[in-house]
Amino acid sequence: MDAFSHLITGLQAALSISNLLMALVGALLGTLVGVLPGLGPTSTMAMLIPLTAVLSPSSAIIMMAGIFYGAQYGGSTTSILVNIPGEVSSVPTLLDGYPLALQGKAGPALGIAAIGSFVAGTGGVIGLTFFAPVLADQALRFGPPEYFALMVLALTVMVSVSGSSIIKGLLIGAFGYLMSLVGIGPTSGLPRFHYGAPVLYGGFETVTMAMGVFAIAEVLAGLEESRKAVTHHKIEKLFPNLRDVRQTMPAMLRGGTIGFLLGLLPGCNPAVTAFISYDVEKKVSRHPERFGKGALEGVAAPESANNATSSAAFVSLFALGIPASPALAVLMGGLMIYGLQPGPLLFRDRPDFVWTIIGSMYIGNVMLLVLNLPLVGLWARLTRAPYAIMAPVILILCLIGSYSLRNSTFDMGMTLIFGVIGYFIRKYGWPTAPLVLCGILGPILEKSLVNSLAMSAGSPMIFVTRPICLALLVAAVALLLISLKVLRKNVKEEY
């Protein structure tokens, strides 16, 4: 096979000392960036662009690619340990990861997250290796109507994460969506909900909402409960056993498949694929009532999905020259500095370069597993550290992280405000996940709807005359009905 022989050549080049070192640096930095809330791979990669002046093209791109997919590995650590989503794509992970930590099972949760990330990340690179050109062509068939339908499908996840009251979930989701409307409108380019304050033109960052509602609110609750540590449960085991891995392997494979296929779509946010895979996993489970209370599958599925999405994002970059996210746009900038234009011609003109990068991604995923898995025990022990020391560090870290988003103290203030809101939401037993979910989906939904209707001169028939769009809408209705059925069954069993 042509691809196979290219891959072998690429792996040989990737195994050079300098490239291995760059892969390690990228993986380490990426993990760190993922762990620290608010700090995303985009700004870190942008800061390292000047290194392209001193490094070879393959070394520089290997390092930046390592940061990109390494960030997805790191995001789960703080989500599980202390309920802070390191990345927005780690929000679904904390729904079950943090309850597991509270039960003294942070070790297995972290271990499964690392293994799932490795399985799905490697699977995604295999997909990139052998199917990139074919899959990329199919991805081009997705236009605004298909994106709209995909967002509608993703919105059905709200039912799963709303707990026992859909009305409250819808209202919290609506609030999250309202927050995402603040800022510049997609059609007129004029600000909305600004009330004369220029600082509101930029809107609110979703990470700010997530950190406030989850992390700050959690610490306030811990202070109220006079908590001594994150968990008072004895840590039963530090690592997942073979039974845990076997139990969660189907979830990893499903999450990885969903994450990879959806990740082929340019602009598909890993948070969206993580939420969808979480929802699918809950639906196919024989015991969906375990989700939200500490189900390992609830950690495996979203972590696998977001890592597979980060691998799939390289398909559209290398095969079509379309960067799927701001971080990959920075990476593309790095390529162009070297005079390399991503796209189908890159495979033809510089196969040595492309296959070296792809080869290094296999090595990078192994490195990430080797780096993260041994640290699981150490991280797990942190859940027994004195809360009086952990909590101030968490609070300061959240505020620094929110500042680092846009170098703005406005985001720090908003994190605090969302923290207070999150505290009261929890106090009254309302769900919090829909707020972040709709904050992410809302702008994409609106933009794709507006663009779709612009394509069809205002006719809504465009959504039913395009086969992929119609199929996604039908799937959304089906998933909604299944979610409602599962919810009704859970409520009946509870009462």
Add this chain to the structure above:
Amino acid sequence: MRKSVTGDRVAGGIFILLGVVSFIEGLRLRPLRARGMPGDDAFPTLLGLVMVGLGAYLAIKSSRQPRPVSWPDRRQAVSMLASGAILVGYWLLLPLLGFPISTFMASAGLFYNFGHYRWHVCLLLSAVVTAAFHVLFVTWLTMPFPEGVFGI
């Protein structure tokens, strides 16, 4: 019989209010839309209607299902408010005093509030945390933070 004001009823009222705000913003943006096409007004208007409707439903439905809520006692409330005040202080002082000083002060205050450690322990812990964050964010990741009036 006098009906008590439940949390859900208050929440319903808040969402009705937010819905009205969103709807009014939609009305404000309406003149800017192109004819026959949804503009920036579409989603605020729709969202406003949804929030008003669901908020009203919740407010009405809540009268049958009051939910008991436990509130912090006086000591806990004071501690929580103190933490909030420290964090607000950090937010306000960061641009004025710079990253190291404001972080040091805020973390010292938080360690005292959370753990009631002796002051010298709080200052030591705070110094360690500030140094660690400085190395991580400023030295290693070269994040630009305000230097404040002291230029640190």
